[in-house]
Amino acid sequence: MKTINRQAAAAHEVLMMNLAIFHLLLPVAALSSGYMTIVLTISLIGSLLIMFYINYRSRTGHQDDFVALNWKLAWKRCRLLLISYAIAALIMLLGLVLALIQPDHGMYSIILVVFSRIAAVPIVLMVLALFVMATTDLSQARQGVMAKP
Numbered sequence: 001m002k003t004i005n006r007q008a009a010a011a012h013e014v015l016m017m018n019l020a021i022f023h024l025l026l027p028v029a030a031l032s033s034g035y036m037t038i039v040l041t042i043s044l045i046g047s048l049l050i051m052f053y054i055n056y057r058s059r060t061g062h063q064d065d066f067v068a069l070n071w072k073l074a075w076k077r078c079r080l081l082l083i084s085y086a087i088a089a090l091i092m093l094l095g096l097v098l099a100l101i102q103p104d105h106g107m108y109s110i111i112l113v114v115f116s117r118i119a120a121v122p123i124v125l126m127v128l129a130l131f132v133m134a135t136t137d138l139s140q141a142r143q144g145v146m147a148k149p
Contacts, residue, residue: 005144007067011074012138014054016131022047023127051078070141077130077137084126091119 022043030039058075062068095115099108140146 004064004066005142007062007064008070008141009138011054011057011067011071012134012141014050015074015077016134016138018047018050018054019127019131019134022050023123047081051082054078066144066146069146070137073137074134077133081123081126081130084122087122088119091115091122095119 026039026043026046030036030043033039054071054074055078058068058071062071092115095111095118098115099111102108102111
């Protein structure tokens with residue numbers, strides 16, 4: 001039974017690792033270095049790769065239903081993060097459109113900076129919410145209790 005609980009908890013551990021490394025650690029490193037675009041691009045690609053791994057594991061057959069359900073729950077949490085990425089992309093697209101119609105180059109830069117900060121908000125809020133959800137899911141998986149989606 002302990003091995004099944006450990007296998008089920010692995011899904012949530014992978015999700016939390018994704019959140020910790022690619023949404024907390026690397027963005028802080030990007031802000032403190034001169035390579036912000038490169039580091040944030042690596043962070044986004046790494047996060048997407050981990051999410052695709054979780055998606056793959058949620059679709060593959062597992063010997064135990066409890067393990068399979070936890071991988072599916074982790075994928076459901078990843079979809080929430082993908083929705084926050086889409087919202088951030090829409091906000092940045094709106095900012096880009098508004099910046100492109102500005103005749104003043106200084107105003108173009110200001111609008112892009114403002115909208116990039118606003119676009120980060122949905123992702124930051126979702127990461128915080130997912131940390132809480134994944135921590136609860138992880139605890140329940142280790143105890144052998146199925147979390148409610």
